[in-house]
Amino acid sequence: MKTIYKFSAMLLILASIMAAGCKKVDVGYLSDNIRYGANPVVVDKGVFKIVTGIIPDNSTPPFKITLLDVRNKETGKREEAFFKESEITVWKEKYDPKTDTTLELINAKRVKEMSLPLQVIEKSGQLMFTQATDNVPPGEYLLDLQIENPNGTKKYEGITSIKVNNPVLYEISTAPYFILVEPGTGNSKRYPHDVDWFDINKIQSANTKINVSRDANGPNQIILKVYDKNGKVFPGKALEKRPSGNTFLNTWETFAYKTTATENSVIYDYAQARFPDVYWDNQPNGVFCYYRIYDKWIESVDYVDAWNPPNSVTYKTDSNPYILQIRFDFKFNLPGTYHVDMHLKATKKDGVN
Structure with missing residues (x-):
């Protein structure tokens, strides 16, 4: 009998626990x-x-x-x-x-x-x-x-x-740089450290430096200016697309709804920030931009001779005719007008317009 009573008591306790557990709020x-x-x-x-x-x-x-x-x-x-x-x-x-x-x-x-x-x-x-x-x-x-x-x-x-x-106004993932192409053969010529960061905080590589400023109240535009090492600006028409087979690689023109070349810049009108739109992140080459400046514009190119940044970096000058092939990537996170000034370790030919 005691066993029956104990079993019944256990059932009652179990039933109480289950009832409590199932009680609705x-x-x-x-x-x-x-x-x-x-x-x-x-x-x-x-x-x-x-x-x-x-x-x-x-x-x-x-x-x-x-x-x-x-x-x-x-x-x-x-x-x-x-x-x-x-x-x-x-x-x-x-x-x-x-x-x-x-x-x-x-x-x-x-x-x-x-x-x-x-x-x-x-x-x-x-x-x-x-x-x-x-x-x-x-x-x-x-x-x-x-x-x-x-x-x-x-x-x-x-x-x-x-x-x-405070927002991150823009992002850049890799060092901006240019490499050289021989006009006659199409062969590329590269020097050591061409693609290396010199100072990532200043967007400066071994042969390219970029300054960015933003006017928050301006129209949604990217204004790109490219300068030689002496501060002479290349005309907008000098920044040409880079061929790739039967087509061309991306430039900011790919991502903008309007592109205007001026005497000293290229202006890209865009619809919204982020620019380039996130759509392009998963497309071939992502948001990388590729430009060519042909040899008719280039007098000489500087290349690294001794590399020990930031303590010492020395350059030599190569005066052979070269085409410059530029690559960079940016993501602009807020609307407004961005002034992007790119400075190249190269010399612009005089008298070419």
């Missing part, structure tokens, strides 16, 4: 531990970003989520920049870099709107940061929300922090 439960998966949420100024919504901790929907405040983490004071609208460009339809090849086609897909830097999606709590964050000072902020469901309403102060960073 009360409809309308609103947890104190609602949170976000990321803390801090990291945002670059002026760059569109959507962050996954709240982790409800078994709280039952539907939710009504309202932004209460965004406060400076250090001072605790409200950051007014999050609550001021500014004009941004909004795409009504997806931009297609292969077919949207004129300004008319591009403008048909986009409009100008006034927008806040941060919008909170009411039902999910997703955080949508717009290009208007360009007006928010860099720093760390605390996010305060109000969340309502059928059970009631709670305030969640500092539910997560937001870290606003």
Whole structure:
């Protein structure tokens, strides 16, 4: 009998445990531990970003989520920049870099709107940061929300922090450089260290250096100027495409919707940042650009004779006629006008226009 009683007692305990384990959360439960998966949420100024919504901790929907405040983490004071609208460009339809090849086609897909830097999606709590964050000072902020469901309403102060960073205006993955081609034979001639970084922070290789500046309020353009070692600028028409079989390799003209050669530059109009569009990342040669400057423009070329950067680098000059083949890659992350000045260890011929 005792065995029967013990077995029955064990069944009752097991049944109680199972019942407790299967007990449903009360409809309308609103947890104190609602949170976000990321803390801090990291945002670059002026760059569109959507962050996954709240982790409800078994709280039952539907939710009504309202932004209460965004406060400076250090001072605790409200950051007014999050609550001021500014004009941004909004795409009504997806931009297609292969077919949207004129300004008319591009403008048909986009409009100008006034927008806040941060919008909170009411039902999910997703955080949508717009290009208007360009007006928010860099720093760390605390996010305060109000969340309502059928059970009631709670305030969640500092539910997560937001870290606003100055953006990386542009990225470059490899050293810019040029190599030489003999005009008669088409054979390439290379010197040691042609493709080596001299100073990666200054975008300087052994034979090429690039300076970049941005006008945030200018039109979406890349203005490329190429200089010789004495500061003489090559005309835009000197920057020609590099042949590859029956076609040509990429230049910025491949990625832009309009290209204009001037007396001292080439201007590329682009639709949106990032430029080149992310579409090109997975295409042959990615965003690498290849240019030729033919021998009619080139008087001489300098090459490394002794290589010990940054302590000592000495050069010698080769005065044979050469074609220059230039390669570089850039990704521009924010809109505006970029001035890209490329300086070559070469000498431009006088009297050639």
